[in-house]
Amino acid sequence: MSDILDVDFCRSQFPLLAQTEADAYFESAGGSYVPQQVIQAMSHFMRDSQTQPEWPFAAAKRGKAQIDKAQKGIAALFNINPDELVIGPSTTLNAYVLSHALRPGMADGDAIVVTNQDHEANGGCWRRLADTGIDVREWRIDPKTGDLDPADLTPLLADGKVKLVAFPHVSNIVGSINDVAAITRQAHQAGAMVVVDGVAAVAHTLPDLVALDVDFYMFSFYKLYGPHLAMLYGKKARIDAVANQNHFFHDGNGAAMLNPGGTNYESAGAIGGILDYLDTVHDHHFDTPSNDPRSRAVQVYTLFQQQEATVMARFLAWLEARPEIRLIGRRESDPARRAATFSLDIPGHSPEALAIALAERGLCVGAGHFYGRRCVEALGIDPEIGVLRVSMVHYSTVPEVDRLTNALDALLS
Numbered sequence: 001m002s003d004i005l006d007v008d009f010c011r012s013q014f015p016l017l018a019q020t021e022a023d024a025y026f027e028s029a030g031g032s033y034v035p036q037q038v039i040q041a042m043s044h045f046m047r048d049s050q051t052q053p054e055w056p057f058a059a060a061k062r063g064k065a066q067i068d069k070a071q072k073g074i075a076a077l078f079n080i081n082p083d084e085l086v087i088g089p090s091t092t093l094n095a096y097v098l099s100h101a102l103r104p105g106m107a108d109g110d111a112i113v114v115t116n117q118d119h120e121a122n123g124g125c126w127r128r129l130a131d132t133g134i135d136v137r138e139w140r141i142d143p144k145t146g147d148l149d150p151a152d153l154t155p156l157l158a159d160g161k162v163k164l165v166a167f168p169h170v171s172n173i174v175g176s177i178n179d180v181a182a183i184t185r186q187a188h189q190a191g192a193m194v195v196v197d198g199v200a201a202v203a204h205t206l207p208d209l210v211a212l213d214v215d216f217y218m219f220s221f222y223k224l225y226g227p228h229l230a231m232l233y234g235k236k237a238r239i240d241a242v243a244n245q246n247h248f249f250h251d252g253n254g255a256a257m258l259n260p261g262g263t264n265y266e267s268a269g270a271i272g273g274i275l276d277y278l279d280t281v282h283d284h285h286f287d288t289p290s291n292d293p294r295s296r297a298v299q300v301y302t303l304f305q306q307q308e309a310t311v312m313a314r315f316l317a318w319l320e321a322r323p324e325i326r327l328i329g330r331r332e333s334d335p336a337r338r339a340a341t342f343s344l345d346i347p348g349h350s351p352e353a354l355a356i357a358l359a360e361r362g363l364c365v366g367a368g369h370f371y372g373r374r375c376v377e378a379l380g381i382d383p384e385i386g387v388l389r390v391s392m393v394h395y396s397t398v399p400e401v402d403r404l405t406n407a408l409d410a411l412l413s
Protein backbone atom coordinates (compact mmCIF):
# COMPACT_ATOMS: atom_id res chain seq x y z
CA MET A 1 0.00 0.00 0.00
CA SER A 2 1.22 3.50 -0.84
CA ASP A 3 -0.06 6.80 0.42
CA ILE A 4 1.72 8.87 -2.21
CA LEU A 5 0.58 8.94 -5.81
CA ASP A 6 2.98 7.28 -8.23
CA VAL A 7 2.69 10.06 -10.80
CA ASP A 8 5.06 8.39 -13.25
CA PHE A 9 2.85 5.31 -13.21
CA CYS A 10 -0.26 7.44 -13.85
CA ARG A 11 1.47 9.30 -16.67
CA SER A 12 2.52 6.03 -18.27
CA GLN A 13 -1.18 5.29 -18.79
CA PHE A 14 -1.70 8.41 -20.95
CA PRO A 15 -0.21 8.10 -24.47
CA LEU A 16 0.11 11.89 -24.79
CA LEU A 17 2.09 12.07 -21.54
CA ALA A 18 4.18 8.96 -22.01
CA GLN A 19 6.00 10.42 -25.03
CA THR A 20 9.53 11.59 -24.37
CA GLU A 21 9.67 15.34 -25.00
CA ALA A 22 5.98 15.57 -24.07
CA ASP A 23 4.62 19.09 -23.92
CA ALA A 24 3.78 20.18 -20.38
CA TYR A 25 0.01 20.23 -20.35
CA PHE A 26 -1.76 22.96 -18.35
CA GLU A 27 -5.11 22.94 -20.16
CA SER A 28 -6.84 20.01 -18.46
CA ALA A 29 -9.69 22.31 -17.37
CA GLY A 30 -10.40 22.70 -21.08
CA GLY A 31 -10.09 18.99 -21.78
CA SER A 32 -8.06 16.37 -19.98
CA TYR A 33 -5.93 13.81 -21.75
CA VAL A 34 -7.29 10.25 -21.99
CA PRO A 35 -5.65 7.11 -20.63
CA GLN A 36 -5.11 4.02 -22.75
CA GLN A 37 -8.03 2.29 -21.00
CA VAL A 38 -10.47 4.79 -22.56
CA ILE A 39 -8.89 4.51 -26.00
CA GLN A 40 -9.03 0.72 -25.78
CA ALA A 41 -12.66 0.74 -24.65
CA MET A 42 -13.71 2.95 -27.57
CA SER A 43 -11.76 0.88 -30.04
CA HIS A 44 -13.14 -2.33 -28.52
CA PHE A 45 -16.71 -1.12 -28.95
CA MET A 46 -16.15 -0.21 -32.59
CA ARG A 47 -14.40 -3.48 -33.40
CA ASP A 48 -16.69 -5.72 -31.41
CA SER A 49 -20.17 -4.27 -31.47
CA GLN A 50 -20.62 -1.24 -33.71
CA THR A 51 -24.35 -1.63 -34.19
CA GLN A 52 -27.54 -0.37 -32.54
CA PRO A 53 -27.38 -1.95 -29.09
CA GLU A 54 -31.05 -2.80 -28.66
CA TRP A 55 -31.32 -5.94 -30.82
CA PRO A 56 -31.16 -9.62 -29.89
CA PHE A 57 -28.17 -10.51 -32.07
CA ALA A 58 -24.76 -11.10 -30.56
CA ALA A 59 -22.89 -7.92 -31.60
CA ALA A 60 -25.73 -5.75 -30.35
CA LYS A 61 -25.85 -7.65 -27.06
CA ARG A 62 -22.12 -7.19 -26.56
CA GLY A 63 -22.40 -3.46 -27.23
CA LYS A 64 -25.33 -3.10 -24.85
CA ALA A 65 -23.45 -5.01 -22.18
CA GLN A 66 -20.44 -2.70 -22.54
CA ILE A 67 -22.58 0.44 -22.31
CA ASP A 68 -24.68 -0.88 -19.42
CA LYS A 69 -21.57 -1.85 -17.48
CA ALA A 70 -20.06 1.59 -18.04
CA GLN A 71 -23.23 3.38 -16.96
CA LYS A 72 -23.59 1.19 -13.89
CA GLY A 73 -20.00 1.90 -12.94
CA ILE A 74 -20.34 5.65 -13.44
CA ALA A 75 -23.57 5.68 -11.44
CA ALA A 76 -21.81 3.85 -8.61
CA LEU A 77 -18.97 6.37 -8.74
CA PHE A 78 -21.37 9.17 -7.87
CA ASN A 79 -23.56 7.05 -5.60
CA ILE A 80 -26.63 7.26 -7.84
CA ASN A 81 -28.77 4.77 -9.76
CA PRO A 82 -28.22 4.13 -13.49
CA ASP A 83 -31.81 5.20 -14.24
CA GLU A 84 -31.08 8.63 -12.77
CA LEU A 85 -28.56 9.56 -15.41
CA VAL A 86 -28.67 10.83 -18.94
CA ILE A 87 -25.62 10.42 -21.15
CA GLY A 88 -25.92 13.26 -23.65
CA PRO A 89 -23.61 14.98 -26.12
CA SER A 90 -22.38 17.84 -23.95
CA THR A 91 -23.18 19.72 -20.77
CA THR A 92 -24.26 22.73 -22.83
CA LEU A 93 -26.82 20.62 -24.65
CA ASN A 94 -27.90 18.70 -21.55
CA ALA A 95 -28.56 21.99 -19.73
CA TYR A 96 -30.37 23.43 -22.74
CA VAL A 97 -32.65 20.40 -22.96
CA LEU A 98 -33.21 20.46 -19.20
CA SER A 99 -34.24 24.11 -19.30
CA HIS A 100 -36.90 23.27 -21.90
CA ALA A 101 -38.00 20.26 -19.89
CA LEU A 102 -38.46 22.19 -16.64
CA ARG A 103 -40.07 25.35 -17.98
CA PRO A 104 -43.56 23.82 -18.42
CA GLY A 105 -43.55 22.96 -14.69
CA MET A 106 -43.16 26.63 -13.81
CA ALA A 107 -45.75 29.38 -13.89
CA ASP A 108 -45.30 32.80 -15.47
CA GLY A 109 -43.80 35.06 -12.80
CA ASP A 110 -41.90 32.23 -11.10
CA ALA A 111 -38.23 33.01 -10.61
CA ILE A 112 -34.88 31.37 -11.36
CA VAL A 113 -31.53 32.32 -9.84
CA VAL A 114 -28.42 32.16 -12.04
CA THR A 115 -24.90 33.28 -11.18
CA ASN A 116 -22.34 35.35 -13.02
CA GLN A 117 -19.68 32.86 -11.92
CA ASP A 118 -20.96 30.09 -14.22
CA HIS A 119 -19.74 28.94 -17.60
CA GLU A 120 -22.44 30.06 -20.02
CA ALA A 121 -23.63 26.44 -20.36
CA ASN A 122 -25.40 26.69 -16.99
CA GLY A 123 -26.45 30.30 -17.45
CA GLY A 124 -27.63 31.17 -20.95
CA CYS A 125 -30.33 28.51 -21.19
CA TRP A 126 -31.89 29.65 -17.88
CA ARG A 127 -31.52 33.35 -18.65
CA ARG A 128 -33.37 32.85 -21.95
CA LEU A 129 -36.43 31.73 -20.00
CA ALA A 130 -36.93 35.45 -19.20
CA ASP A 131 -38.40 35.67 -22.72
CA THR A 132 -41.10 33.22 -21.64
CA GLY A 133 -42.21 35.08 -18.48
CA ILE A 134 -39.70 33.78 -15.92
CA ASP A 135 -38.17 36.31 -13.52
CA VAL A 136 -34.40 35.69 -13.82
CA ARG A 137 -32.31 36.88 -10.87
CA GLU A 138 -28.53 37.06 -10.79
CA TRP A 139 -26.45 35.94 -7.81
CA ARG A 140 -23.27 37.96 -8.26
CA ILE A 141 -19.66 37.23 -7.39
CA ASP A 142 -17.46 39.48 -5.30
CA PRO A 143 -15.75 41.47 -8.07
CA LYS A 144 -12.40 41.32 -6.26
CA THR A 145 -12.19 37.67 -5.27
CA GLY A 146 -14.55 36.08 -7.78
CA ASP A 147 -16.25 34.14 -4.98
CA LEU A 148 -19.98 33.64 -4.49
CA ASP A 149 -21.21 34.50 -0.99
CA PRO A 150 -24.25 32.44 0.11
CA ALA A 151 -25.37 35.47 2.16
CA ASP A 152 -26.01 37.25 -1.15
CA LEU A 153 -28.32 34.42 -2.21
CA THR A 154 -30.60 34.91 0.81
CA PRO A 155 -32.42 38.08 -0.38
CA LEU A 156 -32.87 36.60 -3.87
CA LEU A 157 -34.80 33.70 -2.31
CA ALA A 158 -36.74 35.77 0.23
CA ASP A 159 -40.10 36.11 -1.56
CA GLY A 160 -40.47 32.35 -2.06
CA LYS A 161 -40.93 32.70 -5.84
CA VAL A 162 -37.67 31.03 -6.84
CA LYS A 163 -38.18 27.57 -8.31
CA LEU A 164 -34.62 26.84 -9.35
CA VAL A 165 -31.07 27.91 -8.47
CA ALA A 166 -28.40 27.16 -11.08
CA PHE A 167 -24.81 27.42 -9.83
CA PRO A 168 -21.39 25.86 -10.35
CA HIS A 169 -19.66 23.38 -8.05
CA VAL A 170 -16.43 24.99 -9.25
CA SER A 171 -16.06 27.89 -11.67
CA ASN A 172 -13.72 27.20 -14.58
CA ILE A 173 -12.32 30.73 -14.10
CA VAL A 174 -12.24 31.22 -10.32
CA GLY A 175 -11.39 27.68 -9.21
CA SER A 176 -12.98 28.03 -5.75
CA ILE A 177 -15.01 25.07 -4.55
CA ASN A 178 -18.53 26.16 -3.68
CA ASP A 179 -20.23 24.51 -0.72
CA VAL A 180 -22.80 22.62 -2.77
CA ALA A 181 -24.48 20.94 0.20
CA ALA A 182 -25.01 24.23 2.06
CA ILE A 183 -26.24 26.13 -1.01
CA THR A 184 -28.57 23.26 -1.86
CA ARG A 185 -30.01 23.31 1.68
CA GLN A 186 -30.52 27.05 1.40
CA ALA A 187 -32.33 26.68 -1.94
CA HIS A 188 -34.46 23.78 -0.73
CA GLN A 189 -35.53 25.70 2.38
CA ALA A 190 -36.82 28.40 0.02
CA GLY A 191 -38.68 25.81 -2.07
CA ALA A 192 -36.25 25.87 -5.01
CA MET A 193 -34.51 22.97 -6.73
CA VAL A 194 -30.86 23.19 -7.74
CA VAL A 195 -29.00 22.51 -10.99
CA VAL A 196 -25.28 22.24 -10.35
CA ASP A 197 -22.55 22.46 -12.98
CA GLY A 198 -19.84 20.06 -11.88
CA VAL A 199 -17.80 20.18 -15.09
CA ALA A 200 -14.84 21.99 -13.53
CA ALA A 201 -15.08 19.94 -10.33
CA VAL A 202 -15.07 16.25 -11.13
CA ALA A 203 -11.41 15.86 -12.07
CA HIS A 204 -10.57 17.17 -8.60
CA THR A 205 -13.29 15.86 -6.31
CA LEU A 206 -15.71 12.98 -6.47
CA PRO A 207 -19.06 14.14 -5.11
CA ASP A 208 -21.56 11.80 -3.49
CA LEU A 209 -24.61 13.22 -5.24
CA VAL A 210 -27.05 11.66 -2.80
CA ALA A 211 -25.23 13.13 0.20
CA LEU A 212 -25.19 16.55 -1.49
CA ASP A 213 -28.95 16.18 -2.06
CA VAL A 214 -28.75 18.03 -5.40
CA ASP A 215 -31.73 17.80 -7.76
CA PHE A 216 -29.64 17.92 -10.94
CA TYR A 217 -25.88 17.69 -11.46
CA MET A 218 -24.01 17.88 -14.76
CA PHE A 219 -20.50 17.23 -15.97
CA SER A 220 -18.61 16.42 -19.15
CA PHE A 221 -16.57 13.23 -19.46
CA TYR A 222 -13.87 14.92 -21.52
CA LYS A 223 -12.80 16.80 -18.40
CA LEU A 224 -12.65 13.47 -16.54
CA TYR A 225 -10.18 11.58 -18.76
CA GLY A 226 -12.97 10.40 -21.03
CA PRO A 227 -14.55 11.07 -24.43
CA HIS A 228 -16.60 14.08 -25.55
CA LEU A 229 -19.84 13.16 -23.87
CA ALA A 230 -21.65 14.47 -20.79
CA MET A 231 -23.66 13.23 -17.85
CA LEU A 232 -26.80 14.78 -16.48
CA TYR A 233 -27.93 13.35 -13.14
CA GLY A 234 -31.42 14.02 -11.86
CA LYS A 235 -33.21 12.64 -8.82
CA LYS A 236 -35.63 10.01 -10.08
CA ALA A 237 -38.72 11.96 -9.01
CA ARG A 238 -37.38 15.09 -10.71
CA ILE A 239 -36.68 13.24 -13.95
CA ASP A 240 -40.10 11.62 -13.96
CA ALA A 241 -41.73 15.05 -13.61
CA VAL A 242 -40.05 16.74 -16.61
CA ALA A 243 -41.81 17.62 -19.84
CA ASN A 244 -40.73 15.08 -22.45
CA GLN A 245 -38.12 16.45 -24.89
CA ASN A 246 -37.80 13.25 -26.89
CA HIS A 247 -40.11 11.60 -29.47
CA PHE A 248 -43.73 11.46 -28.31
CA PHE A 249 -43.58 7.72 -27.68
CA HIS A 250 -40.84 8.29 -25.08
CA ASP A 251 -43.22 10.27 -22.87
CA GLY A 252 -43.08 8.79 -19.37
CA ASN A 253 -39.90 6.92 -20.26
CA GLY A 254 -37.67 8.32 -17.47
CA ALA A 255 -34.24 9.67 -18.41
CA ALA A 256 -34.93 9.09 -22.15
CA MET A 257 -37.22 12.14 -21.97
CA LEU A 258 -34.12 14.30 -21.47
CA ASN A 259 -32.08 12.70 -24.24
CA PRO A 260 -33.46 13.57 -27.69
CA GLY A 261 -31.19 12.05 -30.30
CA GLY A 262 -29.94 9.39 -27.92
CA THR A 263 -26.36 8.61 -27.04
CA ASN A 264 -23.14 8.33 -28.98
CA TYR A 265 -22.72 4.62 -28.37
CA GLU A 266 -19.00 4.15 -28.94
CA SER A 267 -18.27 7.03 -26.58
CA ALA A 268 -20.77 5.70 -24.03
CA GLY A 269 -18.93 2.38 -24.18
CA ALA A 270 -15.60 4.18 -23.78
CA ILE A 271 -16.69 5.72 -20.47
CA GLY A 272 -16.01 2.37 -18.86
CA GLY A 273 -12.34 3.03 -19.59
CA ILE A 274 -12.37 5.84 -17.01
CA LEU A 275 -13.35 3.31 -14.37
CA ASP A 276 -10.72 0.88 -15.63
CA TYR A 277 -8.12 3.63 -15.31
CA LEU A 278 -9.18 4.46 -11.74
CA ASP A 279 -9.08 0.75 -10.91
CA THR A 280 -5.62 0.40 -12.44
CA VAL A 281 -4.37 3.27 -10.30
CA HIS A 282 -6.11 1.76 -7.28
CA ASP A 283 -4.56 -1.65 -7.75
CA HIS A 284 -1.12 -0.12 -8.25
CA HIS A 285 -1.33 1.63 -4.86
CA PHE A 286 -3.56 -0.47 -2.61
CA ASP A 287 -3.56 -4.14 -1.82
CA THR A 288 -6.92 -4.05 -0.08
CA PRO A 289 -9.44 -5.13 -2.70
CA SER A 290 -12.88 -3.59 -2.67
CA ASN A 291 -15.95 -4.58 -4.66
CA ASP A 292 -17.31 -1.08 -4.57
CA PRO A 293 -16.12 1.20 -7.40
CA ARG A 294 -16.89 4.33 -5.41
CA SER A 295 -14.79 3.41 -2.38
CA ARG A 296 -11.93 2.38 -4.69
CA ALA A 297 -12.18 5.69 -6.54
CA VAL A 298 -12.40 7.69 -3.31
CA GLN A 299 -9.08 6.14 -2.23
CA VAL A 300 -7.57 7.07 -5.59
CA TYR A 301 -8.93 10.62 -5.41
CA THR A 302 -7.30 11.07 -2.01
CA LEU A 303 -3.96 10.43 -3.73
CA PHE A 304 -4.91 12.67 -6.66
CA GLN A 305 -5.72 15.51 -4.28
CA GLN A 306 -2.39 15.21 -2.47
CA GLN A 307 -0.58 15.52 -5.78
CA GLU A 308 -2.73 18.48 -6.78
CA ALA A 309 -2.01 20.15 -3.43
CA THR A 310 1.72 19.73 -4.12
CA VAL A 311 1.64 21.31 -7.58
CA MET A 312 -0.73 24.03 -6.41
CA ALA A 313 1.59 24.94 -3.53
CA ARG A 314 4.55 25.10 -5.94
CA PHE A 315 2.68 27.37 -8.32
CA LEU A 316 1.39 29.62 -5.52
CA ALA A 317 4.89 29.94 -4.09
CA TRP A 318 6.01 31.31 -7.46
CA LEU A 319 3.07 33.72 -7.52
CA GLU A 320 4.10 35.08 -4.10
CA ALA A 321 7.24 36.39 -5.75
CA ARG A 322 5.24 38.11 -8.53
CA PRO A 323 2.93 40.52 -6.73
CA GLU A 324 2.08 42.34 -9.97
CA ILE A 325 0.10 39.29 -11.14
CA ARG A 326 -3.53 39.20 -10.07
CA LEU A 327 -4.61 35.69 -9.18
CA ILE A 328 -8.35 35.13 -9.46
CA GLY A 329 -9.78 33.10 -6.60
CA ARG A 330 -8.32 31.74 -3.40
CA ARG A 331 -4.59 31.86 -2.76
CA GLU A 332 -4.81 28.41 -1.19
CA SER A 333 -3.56 24.96 -2.08
CA ASP A 334 -6.15 23.07 -0.02
CA PRO A 335 -7.98 20.78 -2.49
CA ALA A 336 -11.08 21.02 -0.31
CA ARG A 337 -11.16 24.78 -0.98
CA ARG A 338 -9.96 25.19 -4.54
CA ALA A 339 -9.32 23.25 -7.72
CA ALA A 340 -5.95 23.49 -9.43
CA THR A 341 -7.37 25.91 -12.00
CA PHE A 342 -5.63 29.28 -11.81
CA SER A 343 -6.67 32.32 -13.83
CA LEU A 344 -4.12 35.11 -14.02
CA ASP A 345 -4.50 38.73 -14.99
CA ILE A 346 -1.04 40.02 -15.84
CA PRO A 347 -0.90 43.79 -16.34
CA GLY A 348 0.76 44.87 -19.56
CA HIS A 349 0.70 41.40 -21.11
CA SER A 350 -1.76 39.89 -23.54
CA PRO A 351 -2.86 36.42 -22.35
CA GLU A 352 -3.13 35.29 -25.95
CA ALA A 353 0.40 36.41 -26.82
CA LEU A 354 1.70 34.71 -23.69
CA ALA A 355 -0.13 31.49 -24.53
CA ILE A 356 1.41 31.53 -28.03
CA ALA A 357 4.90 32.20 -26.65
CA LEU A 358 4.48 29.41 -24.08
CA ALA A 359 3.22 26.99 -26.74
CA GLU A 360 6.42 27.64 -28.72
CA ARG A 361 8.28 26.44 -25.62
CA GLY A 362 6.23 23.24 -25.30
CA LEU A 363 3.95 24.61 -22.57
CA CYS A 364 0.21 24.22 -23.14
CA VAL A 365 -1.79 27.00 -21.50
CA GLY A 366 -5.11 28.59 -22.51
CA ALA A 367 -6.13 32.24 -22.78
CA GLY A 368 -9.45 34.07 -23.06
CA HIS A 369 -12.75 33.98 -21.18
CA PHE A 370 -13.36 30.24 -21.55
CA TYR A 371 -17.11 30.89 -21.95
CA GLY A 372 -17.13 32.26 -18.41
CA ARG A 373 -17.47 35.64 -20.10
CA ARG A 374 -19.80 37.18 -17.51
CA CYS A 375 -17.47 36.09 -14.73
CA VAL A 376 -14.41 37.62 -16.38
CA GLU A 377 -16.31 40.83 -17.05
CA ALA A 378 -17.57 41.00 -13.44
CA LEU A 379 -13.97 40.69 -12.28
CA GLY A 380 -13.26 43.93 -14.16
CA ILE A 381 -11.33 42.22 -16.95
CA ASP A 382 -12.04 42.90 -20.61
CA PRO A 383 -13.55 39.59 -21.82
CA GLU A 384 -12.09 40.15 -25.28
CA ILE A 385 -8.68 39.96 -23.63
CA GLY A 386 -9.50 37.52 -20.84
CA VAL A 387 -7.11 35.73 -18.54
CA LEU A 388 -4.22 33.32 -18.82
CA ARG A 389 -5.44 30.04 -17.37
CA VAL A 390 -3.10 27.45 -15.89
CA SER A 391 -4.92 24.27 -14.97
CA MET A 392 -3.54 21.10 -13.48
CA VAL A 393 -4.78 17.68 -12.44
CA HIS A 394 -3.19 14.68 -10.73
CA TYR A 395 -0.81 13.95 -13.63
CA SER A 396 0.78 17.41 -13.40
CA THR A 397 4.22 17.51 -11.85
CA VAL A 398 6.46 19.92 -9.95
CA PRO A 399 9.12 19.90 -12.73
CA GLU A 400 6.38 20.89 -15.19
CA VAL A 401 5.32 23.75 -12.92
CA ASP A 402 8.94 24.87 -12.73
CA ARG A 403 9.25 24.72 -16.52
CA LEU A 404 6.20 26.93 -16.82
CA THR A 405 7.15 29.45 -14.16
CA ASN A 406 10.72 29.73 -15.48
CA ALA A 407 9.33 30.42 -18.95
CA LEU A 408 6.90 32.97 -17.54
CA ASP A 409 9.72 34.65 -15.61
CA ALA A 410 11.67 34.99 -18.85
CA LEU A 411 8.67 36.30 -20.80
CA LEU A 412 7.55 38.76 -18.11
CA SER A 413 10.95 40.22 -17.25
Ligand SMILES: Cc1ncc(COP(=O)(O)O)c(C=O)c1O
Pocket: 029, 030, 089, 090, 091, 092, 093, 119, 121, 122, 168, 170, 171, 172, 197, 198, 199, 200, 219, 220, 229, 230
Ligand atom coordinates in the same frame (compact mmCIF):
# COMPACT_ATOMS: atom_id res chain seq x y z
C1 LIG B 1 -17.46 24.78 -15.93
C2 LIG B 1 -17.93 24.35 -17.29
N1 LIG B 1 -19.23 24.14 -17.50
C3 LIG B 1 -19.70 23.74 -18.68
C4 LIG B 1 -18.86 23.54 -19.75
C5 LIG B 1 -19.43 23.12 -21.06
O1 LIG B 1 -19.25 21.76 -21.26
P1 LIG B 1 -19.56 21.11 -22.69
O2 LIG B 1 -18.41 21.45 -23.57
O3 LIG B 1 -19.68 19.65 -22.41
O4 LIG B 1 -20.82 21.70 -23.17
C6 LIG B 1 -17.49 23.76 -19.59
C7 LIG B 1 -16.57 23.58 -20.72
O5 LIG B 1 -15.48 24.08 -20.74
C8 LIG B 1 -17.01 24.18 -18.32
O6 LIG B 1 -15.71 24.39 -18.11
